[in-house]
Amino acid sequence: MTPPFRRLLVANRGEIAVRIIRACREMGIESIAVYSDADASALHVQMADRAERIGPPSPAESYLSITAILDAARRSGAQALHPGYGFLSENASFARAVEEAGIVFVGPPPATLEALGDKLAARRSAADAGVPIVPGLLLPLVDATAVNLGAVGFPAMLKAAAGGGGRGMRRVDRAEEVPSALETARREAISAFGDGTIYVERLVSPARHVEVQLLGDRHGNLACLGERDCSVQRRHQKLVEESPSPAVTPAIRAAMFDSARRVVSGIDFHNAATVEFLLDADGSHYFLEMNTRLQVEHGVTELVTGIDMVAWQIRVAGGERLTPEVLDIQPRGHAIEVRLYAEDPYDDFRPISGAVGAWRMADGPGVRVDAGVGADTELPPQYDPLLAKLMVHADDRPTAIARLRRALDETLIGGVPTDLGFHRWLVDQPGFASGAYDTGIVEDVWGSGPTPGDADLELAATAAAGARRSVRGRPGSRLAPSSGDSAWGRLARREAIER
Amino acid sequence: MSDLELSIGDRRVEPSDDWTFAWLDADHGIAQLGRGDEQAIVLIEGAGSHWVVTVRGRRLMVTARTWRERTLADAEVATRSQAGPLEIKATLPGLIVAIGVEEGSEVTAGEPMLTIEAMKMQNEVRAPRSGRVTTIAVQAGQTVATGALLLRLG
Numbered sequence: 001m002t003p004p005f006r007r008l009l010v011a012n013r014g015e016i017a018v019r020i021i022r023a024c025r026e027m028g029i030e031s032i033a034v035y036s037d038a039d040a041s042a043l044h045v046q047m048a049d050r051a052e053r054i055g056p057p058s059p060a061e062s063y064l065s066i067t068a069i070l071d072a073a074r075r076s077g078a079q080a081l082h083p084g085y086g087f088l089s090e091n092a093s094f095a096r097a098v099e100e101a102g103i104v105f106v107g108p109p110p111a112t113l114e115a116l117g118d119k120l121a122a123r124r125s126a127a128d129a130g131v132p133i134v135p136g137l138l139l140p141l142v143d144a145t146a147v148n149l150g151a152v153g154f155p156a157m158l159k160a161a162a163g164g165g166g167r168g169m170r171r172v173d174r175a176e177e178v179p180s181a182l183e184t185a186r187r188e189a190i191s192a193f194g195d196g197t198i199y200v201e202r203l204v205s206p207a208r209h210v211e212v213q214l215l216g217d218r219h220g221n222l223a224c225l226g227e228r229d230c231s232v233q234r235r236h237q238k239l240v241e242e243s244p245s246p247a248v249t250p251a252i253r254a255a256m257f258d259s260a261r262r263v264v265s266g267i268d269f270h271n272a273a274t275v276e277f278l279l280d281a282d283g284s285h286y287f288l289e290m291n292t293r294l295q296v297e298h299g300v301t302e303l304v305t306g307i308d309m310v311a312w313q314i315r316v317a318g319g320e321r322l323t324p325e326v327l328d329i330q331p332r333g334h335a336i337e338v339r340l341y342a343e344d345p346y347d348d349f350r351p352i353s354g355a356v357g358a359w360r361m362a363d364g365p366g367v368r369v370d371a372g373v374g375a376d377t378e379l380p381p382q383y384d385p386l387l388a389k390l391m392v393h394a395d396d397r398p399t400a401i402a403r404l405r406r407a408l409d410e411t412l413i414g415g416v417p418t419d420l421g422f423h424r425w426l427v428d429q430p431g432f433a434s435g436a437y438d439t440g441i442v443e444d445v446w447g448s449g450p451t452p453g454d455a456d457l458e459l460a461a462t463a464a465a466g467a468r469r470s471v472r473g474r475p476g477s478r479l480a481p482s483s484g485d486s487a488w489g490r491l492a493r494r495e496a497i498e499r
Numbered sequence: 500m501s502d503l504e505l506s507i508g509d510r511r512v513e514p515s516d517d518w519t520f521a522w523l524d525a526d527h528g529i530a531q532l533g534r535g536d537e538q539a540i541v542l543i544e545g546a547g548s549h550w551v552v553t554v555r556g557r558r559l560m561v562t563a564r565t566w567r568e569r570t571l572a573d574a575e576v577a578t579r580s581q582a583g584p585l586e587i588k589a590t591l592p593g594l595i596v597a598i599g600v601e602e603g604s605e606v607t608a609g610e611p612m613l614t615i616e617a618m619k620m621q622n623e624v625r626a627p628r629s630g631r632v633t634t635i636a637v638q639a640g641q642t643v644a645t646g647a648l649l650l651r652l653g
Contacts, residue, residue, distance in 0.1 A: 353617050358527040381591070408556065417558050421556035422556070456557070457510070458512060460507060460512070460554050460559040460561050461514040463541045463561075465505060466514075466520030467520075468550070470522065
């Protein structure tokens, strides 16, 4: 098959850049990575065919700089640009500038990014298309005292129209809390997105977060690639995703797919997008927002559908038609993804910077790892602390959970705290095994995690004693802390500093 | 097992003689422990008396001291006055966004002294004990590396 493009620029970093570069390699497309000074030796730079420097570590001067990225695209002679997720991926001005430079933007049309990127506008257009939305107001919340929020009901959520990633969001339980919450949400939204528009929705609780994956071509064909359940969240950010959702019956699925198709029915849409819904305890779904880009969790959908979504994004961007096989896809089996973050789940999931030491990823049947780092990788403090995504696929959900437990036990990450311990706890939770969990599972059930059990303490003490004796017994061992700039030496120094 | 004293946090923990210990990959600190038909693979990092053992994804800080180290450490604690000077260093790299104390300020244990922003998160550095701030070694807006001196408590 002739590749749709000769050369593609990957306007991102970390695991998603690596993922896109892999798709390019398989399709016979030359890949161009971009990097800030903090990423000069990063995995995505090593893997790409070529790499262009775009600026200093600060995201505003590198991965968020439209000028720097466009310059790199022109310099390298790229015919297409894949924005990944985050950074500029949903920025309509960026997409427009890319297209004006004669480069194909691998994503929905700029006008669609514009219309759906404003969450309040998206909410209005979903309502117009007959899609159920979360009860609340359809106008921006300008002055807390001028609006009767009693009609919305409490508790309510204040949300940023330009929002994402949980920023600019505040829960309010009483009318008196609204003015100060509105101020904080607005300040956070201005600093994160440069737009302080806030709207209000009733808080649906308990609820599940379920999203529908859409893939469209430039000829009006639209495929619905199933749903993903993303209810395991902290700070309104996802930690675990699975497909299919254990809460979705065939009737609910049909209704959600119909809603998802309606959201894009009136607009010019192609490429990949996700329609996010809240699902309440009665099985009613409400439109939440639309993400007009590839999602972090797209791999879950790839596992159950067998479709390479990134390759299809590039193919439809090049004008190719979706095949009947893609349009009629029937997902098979069950897939679960856990996000491996450098953050401490025993300390409120505090993000950690530092350096990864040892790095051993799970392997074997039904296991997929998408990683952006490897052993002895520095983690620049400027960027998201996502290290890798561990995914499993099996015939059914119980088998997938057993496979995930096995894969987590095979995974070892040194140097920095990670959320591995949280995931290992989660797979043994009755609420997770039964599938009857909701978005409160992290806050309400995990809290700051259980205290370590006696068996684990004994194991750790025995391991440390074994290690110490074995090092002493072998004076020439490389375990000795004197061995140059090894992760061991670094760790020993760091521990000494913290003491 | 009497040659080593092991503790995790404030807790004394007895290592068990029932487990066998073998390195799978000594260069990377990966070891296998076995007991009957039970087995566990753990990651062990560190050196000397300070170790970090990752068990089921959780990092546990283990102190493993010989009798000699224990005696020396006890002697050090005895001579180190509670009111002695203390250097506060950065435990993570980041940007100093705010300094809430001045040279000469009296602080009480647990009181926030300055804020470091890393990974878009604000991390408060609190006083580990009460005392007077004798030196402030950084300025707001400055980027610091792990281990950089932040301030001194007298």
